[in-house]
Amino acid sequence: MAKSNLEQDILKVLVTEEEVAKRVNELGEELFDKFADKNPMFVGVLKGCFIFMADLVRATQIQSELEFIGLSSYQSGTASSGVVEITRDLQKDITGRHIIVVEDILDSGNTLSFLKKLLEAKGAASVTIVTLLDKPSRREKAITADYVGFVVPDEFVVGYGLDYDQKYRNMPYIGVLKPEVYSK
Numbered sequence: 179m180a181k182s183n184l185e186q187d188i189l190k191v192l193v194t195e196e197e198v199a200k201r202v203n204e205l206g207e208e209l210f211d212k213f214a215d216k217n218p219m220f221v222g223v224l225k226g227c228f229i230f231m232a233d234l235v236r237a238t239q240i241q242s243e244l245e246f247i248g249l250s251s252y253q254s255g256t257a258s259s260g261v262v263e264i265t266r267d268l269q270k271d272i273t274g275r276h277i278i279v280v281e282d283i284l285d286s287g288n289t290l291s292f293l294k295k296l297l298e299a300k301g302a303a304s305v306t307i308v309t310l311l312d313k314p315s316r317r318e319k320a321i322t323a324d325y326v327g328f329v330v331p332d333e334f335v336v337g338y339g340l341d342y343d344q345k346y347r348n349m350p351y352i353g354v355l356k357p358e359v360y361s362k
């Protein structure tokens with residue numbers, strides 16, 4: 179293991195690096211079976227998706243393209259404001275394309291319900307949602323993911339792309355942050 183000065187802020191490990199890798203490979207196999215002949219476009223939601231997306235597309239060895247969209251629903255802190263803004267739009271036309279949305283966590287559902295409508299309005303042939311984590315207890319919008327890596331309890335989690343205040347994204351596993359870190 180590499181040296182870390184991030185671990186001191188972690189209360190507990192929720193999903194280990196090995197568990198994540200195994201699950202991402204399973205998801206890749208399921209996506210292969212569904213999309214092998216569809217030339218899908220993976221659309222990653224920045225920035226939280228970046229590590230999951232990198233591993234997921236390598237676990238899904240099919241003809242496909244990648245795009246990223248920047249969305250923000252957080253002013254700051256650990257709760258959704260409910261208002262979603264586009265901070266970076268797609269760079270390609272998606273008319274008639276089969277879209278695989280790649281998200282780090284489905285929490286209130288505000289971000290993904292906004293994105294799903296946006297992609298449909300832009301003319302996607304289909305929208306399939308893959309989320310690494312699902313926190314169903316906090317849902318405000320009626321939205322479900324088609325593929326879920328892990329269901330997590332109502333705790334603030336970081337690592338493997340997920341941040342608190344832009345930090346901890348580079349931790350290799352998913353952990354619960356010590357509450358004193360964000361209540362400071």
Ligand code: IMP
Pocket residue numbers: 223226251258281282283284285286287288289290333334335336340341342
């Ligand atoms: P939603 O719009 O409330 O579903 O939230 C989606 C976004 O909130 C995710 O893409 C994350 O960036 C962020 N988020 C929600 N819960 C957590 C968490 O526990 N840790 C880190 N980020 C989170």
Ligand code: MG
Pocket residue numbers: 226340341
């Ligand atoms: Mg985030």
